[in-house]
Each structure stands twice: as C-alpha cells, then as structure tokens.
Amino acid sequence: MKLTLQFVLLHIVAQVVSTAAVQAAQKENEGLRTLKDELLTLSEALSTNEIGAIKTAMEEVETCQRKAAETGVAQFSRPELKAVGSGAWIDFVRAAKRLASEESAEAPYPSEKDICLLCQQPLSDEATTLLHRLWDFLAGEAEQVLKEAKQRLATKANSVRSLKTDLCSPASAIHQILITREPTLLEAIQKSVTALQERHQGVINALGMQTKEGVEGLATLGPPPNLPIEEINAALEKWASEIETLKTQDPQVQIQALDSVLREFDHRVILGENLEKIETYLNGLKWAAKAGINLNNSRHITTFYNELFERYVSGAFKTTFEEYIRRLGRPLKVKIETRGAKGEATNLVRLVLPDGINNPRAVPQLILSEGEKRAVALADFLTEVALDPGSAGIVLDDPVTSLDKEWKETIAKLLAAEAKTRQVIVFTHDLHFLYLLKRAVEEAVTSLQAHWIRKHSDGTTGYVSLNESPAAEKEYKKTTRARQYLDMAKKATSPTEQEMLLRNGFAALRTTYEQFVMTQMFGDVVKRFDERVSIDRLKDARVDPAEVKLVIETVGKLSRFSEEHSHSDTAGHEPTIAALEFEIKDFEELAKNHSTAKGNKPTPSHSVPALTKT
Secondary structure, eight states: OHHHHHHHHHHHHHHHTSHHHHHHHHHHHHHHHHHHHHHHHHHHHTSHHHHHHHHHHHHHHHHHHHHHHHTTTGGGOOTTOSOTTSHHHHHHHHHHHHHHHHHOSSSOSSOTTOBOTTTOOBOOHHHHHHHHHHHHHHTOHHHHHHHHHHHHHHHHHHHHHTOOOOOSOTTSHHHHHHHHHOHHHHHHHHHHHHHHHHHHHHHHHHHTSOHHHHHHHHHTOOOOOOOOHHHHHHHHHHHHHHHHHHHHOOHHHHHHHHHHHHHHHHHHHHHHHHHHHHHHHHHHHHHHHHHGGGTTOOHHHHHHHHHHHIIIIIHHHHHHHHHHHHHTTSOOOEEEEEEEETTEEEEEEEEOOOTTOOOTTOOHHHHSOHHHHHHHHHHHHHHHHHHOTTOOEEEEESTTTTOOHHHHHHHHHHHHHHTTTSEEEEEOSOHHHHHHHHHHHHHTTOOOOOOEEEOOTTSSOOEEETTOSGGGGGGGSSSHHHHHHHHHHHTOSSHHHHHHHHHHHHHHHHHHHHHIIIIIISTTSSOTTOSSOOGGGGGGOOOOHHHHHHHHHHHHHHHHHHSOOOTTTTTTOOOOHHHHHHHHHHHHHHHHHHHHHHHHOOOOTTOOOOOOOO
16 A cells, blocks of 8 residues: 555655646746736826827817917807807807808808898898808818817727736736735736826726816826836746756656656556456356357246246235236236247236137137227236336326226226325317316315317317317306406417417307306206216206307307418407407306396296196
8 A cells, every 4th residue: 555655655756747747837937927918008008108199189079179269260250149169159150151062962051042041031142141151150171170170089098998907806817826826026016007007097087078177187197007027027037947947857757757667566466356257157158158159048947937937926916916907997818928939928818718619719809899908918018017117107198098987997997096095197089088087086185187188279289278278167257267368468478479378268258158058047957978868967957049149159259369361261350358348248147147147047938848748
C-alpha cells in the first residue's frame, strides 16, 4: 500500500507540469496583456487632449449657433417686433416654409395670386418679396456650418459613449487570477479603473448639457489618473519567465518510467487478488471442452428445463389460469399444457375431452365460438399479468367483442376487481359494456374515469373530452357541468381554448336535455340498457307538445354549436359565451316550468283516452 501511494504521488507531481499547465499559464498572461491594452485605450480616449477636442467642438457649435442667429437677422428688424432673430422666431420661419411646401405642390410659394397662409388675405408685392427673403435666409451658409459642427460633436459624443469602462470586474477571469497571484497589483488597477469611470461619467454629463454649460463642466475635470503600467509590465515579465520554465521541463520521460513500474506492481496485486477466480475459470473451460462432445443431444437439457418450468412456472400458471376461467362463470373445458423442445417450453391451450375420445379436429380454434376464444385469450392474458410482478397496468381494446350480455357483465366485474391492484385502461365502442363497467366499479368500491374520444365532423383526428362520456350522464341532470365549462371559457387565455370549452359546454347542455327527456318527460320509464320497462313509473311521465317542440329545436341548435363543421355550415352558429349563458338559463327556465306543471298535474292535451269495456 505504501509503495502504491508513493508511485501515485510521483505520477501526480509529474502531471502537474504537463502541457496543460503551460497552456493555462499562457492564457493567464494573455488575459493580463488584454487588460493592459484596454486600460491604455480607455485612458487615451479620456486624455486631456481628447477632452480638449470635445471642448473645442462644443465651443464651435456654440459659436455657429450664435452666427446663424445673427446673420441676416438685421434686415428683418422692425421697431414693432422684439423677438426677431430669436429661437422662437427662427422656428416660426421654418414652420412657415414647411407649410408653404405642403400647400404648393405644383408651383413654389409664394406665386402670383397666392394668399397669406395665416390670415388668408391676398399677398402684396412687398409681402411676397419679404417671404422670398425669409426663404433665402433659411438657406444661408451659417445654417449649414452649424449643421456640420453639430455632426462633428455628435461623432465625438458617440465615440465617448461607446467606450468600454467595465474593466477587471469581480466576475471577470483576470480579476480572479490577480486576487490569487498579484493582489497588490489588482488594488492599483481597480483604483485606476474607478478614476477613469468617474472621468468618463463627467464627460457624458457635460455632453448632455447645453453647449455653454457643457464647456464649463469639462473645464472642471482634472488630469487623467496615472496607470500602473510599469507594475503590469513587471508582472507580465515574471509570468513569461514562469512559462519558459514550464516549457523546458519534460515530464513525459518521468511519467513513462513511473507508469511502467506502477503497471507491473498493479498487475502483481491484481493477480494475487484474483488467482482463485482464474483457476476456477480455467477449470470451467476444461469442463466446457468435454461438454462440447454432447452438444447435438439436448434431451437432458429439455427434460431438466421442463422440470424446472413445471415446478416454478407452469404449476402456478395452470392454477391461476383455471381460477380466471372459473371467475368468468362459464364451463369452458380447456386446460394449459406445457410442451418442451430444444431446451425451451411453450404453453398450449387444450380442450378437455371425455375419456376414450381422441379426435384430431377437437382443437380450440375449431370447437370454441368466437366469444369463447376471446374469453380464453383474456384469461390467458390476465394470468400472465398476475404472475408478472412488474405489471403495474393493463390496456385492453374492445375485450367483449362477440360476447353476449352475461359475458360482458362478468368481464366488467372481473376488470373492476383487477383495478383494485393495478391500473386498467379499456378502449371500447360498446356503450352497454361501458355502463356495465361503471356499475361494476361502483360495486367494487373503486374509481373510474371515462374519457370520450370523438372525431371532427370531416372525419379527421378528433379530440378527447376528459372525464366525460355517456356513462356520466347522471351528472348532467342539472346544468352544473355546462356552467363549469362556461366559467372556464370566461377565464380562457386564448380564442382556441375558449372555443373548445364553449363547444364542450354546449355538448354538456345537450346531454342535460337528453337526461331531461328520459327522467322528467318520460319519468325514467325506460332506461338505457335496462332489460325491464318500469310500468309503474308511467304515472310520473308528462309530455307536453310545446315542450317537445322546444326540446327538438334547442337540441338541434346545441348540436350545431357543439360540433365542428366547415365555416359555411357554422355561419351564425359560432359558440359564444353569451349564447351558452342564454341557453343554460333557457333550460333552467324550462325545467322549472316543467316541474311546476308536473306538481299541478294538468291533463296533457295529447293524453290517450281512457279505455272502457263495452
């Protein structure tokens, strides 16, 4: 152990001075050199000469502004006017020139017979001459000179604003390097950067003022700070010397020698630890060589496999399969047999025949009906699921096809029992089976969610209505579900989501109308999928022709709202919040009136005359 640790430590020391270390040192040196260049660039841009140039540009703008205001103004001076030549007066003349350009698209203004744009009176010759002189004044050289001076100042201002001042920030890599290697130099650099940032902000503030105040602001700036360039150069020289020292070292020879010694030592240790396993492996190879002589005869393997399968798998499989057949409640004479071949075993479904009968055509696929074969397949499938500890759920697609009502009811109870221990998912088009499932789940005291998968009216892929199906129709005796969709539609964040919720709301209300017809108008005399007609409930039935007409018209309208059609088909039937709210209130009024009339028990106008004996 001690020898191993020594070799490992030597190996690590040699790797430290590898090429990676040289590259890291070069990167650090380059980072400090880049910082030096950035400091010099920022200091030069904020030097006394550069700030003097900015100050000169600002003074030039101020002078040009004054000349532009004075040149030619005297010719327009009158005792009655006090503001001639002021900024307001110049703005007024410019505005007048722009308005004249817009009003005179065909001929320059003023022309013969033009009127005054302000007082709308005919222009005299003197007024026309005055306007032309004003236009000439605006086109004067002083204005162009002022424009050029402002452009030069703007160029300098943009150059100052674009300067990079965030140098050697705490988040930068060079900052972290200097903290460790040159803390004193880092402190000097940060002091210089802070002074340059304050100087830069002073220039920015001066540029944002009027030219005169800005010139005064620049005058208050002192000299630029001294940069620690000599200290940076000294650090660069020291770091460069360290890099050369790293380059002259050649760790590869030392690493290779250490690797050779360490590899031999490790091999001896591994051999000592695994000697017993190696001997066992070699003995196994000898045994395999002898066994290769009997490779063509696998009977003993098949026999042993069948014994193991019968002991640990087949017995449990047969028992569980027979239990599922029993729970299906049908006297199906079938059994599971295990057949072995070439070291493998296969389960086969066989008919149980009377003693002494051996007919080659007595096979399940020829004797059992389609429904019986489906039931046997279901029992086989559930057996495999029950024996597989990793089966957390099962999915079945129309498991009751070709089965009668009794079979369907039995399978519904069987699946409800399965749902107590694992997730059961059933896809079905059989509404009767769906009702049987719901009843079986309620009796088994477990839970069921029925989602309705529907197509668009044009046959394309449709949509899923979560926890909504004919099996949930009892929940639609009132408008609660429709109002839930209405509330969600009001809070929807997109038109598409709102339209989907509204269509679901109209569909829910349509189901409420269907429940109204069955439970209120016909008094639950006939229920879906019930075998018995409740004659004694006829006394609770009440069918009013006016209500019948209203229900037929309303359900047709709700169908158009709830189903997706082409734009031409849905013209005037787009689902809206107001429409759904109106239809909900309309139904509640209908239900209320029906209940009131039913309590009063009036004689319907369509009642069948009483039968009398003659």
